[in-house]
Amino acid sequence: MTVTAYTLAVLLDLFCVFLGYRFLFQPGSAAAGYGAPADPHGDAGAYLSVKGLRDGTLGVAGLAVLAFAGAHAEAWFMLAVALVPFGDTLIVLRNGGTKAVAFGIHFATALVVLISAGLLFAV
Numbered sequence: 001m002t003v004t005a006y007t008l009a010v011l012l013d014l015f016c017v018f019l020g021y022r023f024l025f026q027p028g029s030a031a032a033g034y035g036a037p038a039d040p041h042g043d044a045g046a047y048l049s050v051k052g053l054r055d056g057t058l059g060v061a062g063l064a065v066l067a068f069a070g071a072h073a074e075a076w077f078m079l080a081v082a083l084v085p086f087g088d089t090l091i092v093l094r095n096g097g098t099k100a101v102a103f104g105i106h107f108a109t110a111l112v113v114l115i116s117a118g119l120l121f122a123v
Contacts, residue, residue, distance in 0.1 A: 005119035006066070009074050012116055013062035020056020023048050035092035035101035058084065075120035078113050085110035 022030035027040035027048040034051075038044035058081055066074040089106040093099070 001119060002071075002123050005071060005116070005123045008112075008116045009062070009066055009071075009078065009120060012078070012113060013059045013066065016055050016059025016062065018059075020052045020054070020059060023052025023055060025052075027052070034088070035097035035105065036095045054084075071120045071123040075117045078117035078120060082110050082113040082117065085113060 019030070022033075027038075027045065030052070031038040031040070031044070031048055038048060040048050062074065062077055062081065065077045085106045089102045089110065091097075092102040092106060
């Protein structure tokens with residue numbers, strides 16, 4: 001179970017780094033994939049950059065917590081971070097996104113993050 005817990009945590013952290021990269025360097029396609037398309041050259045450009053910075057920072061912070069503080073601290077970190085995809089679910093629904101994206105991507109991600117936290121607590 002230890003290998004699974006650490007592997008899932010690292011993958012989730014790296015996924016956040018990847019999402020951050022996409023929102024910073026490919027904001028149009030990243031926003032469309034998020035479920036609330038936005039024009040990166042219009043008024044939404046700054047917000048897409050903020051999302052990219054937020055996601056990337058969470059990923060780097062998660063990797064640092066896991067590397068330097070251990071599984072138990074990473075589990076608490078994952079519990080806190082799970083609020084982000086739960087919030088993203090609501091944002092997509094409130095802004096005209098589909099339920100499939102809201103629940104199939106964001107809500108499902110929140111559940112996976114909570115599973116990761118549970119596995120890390122068990123280590």
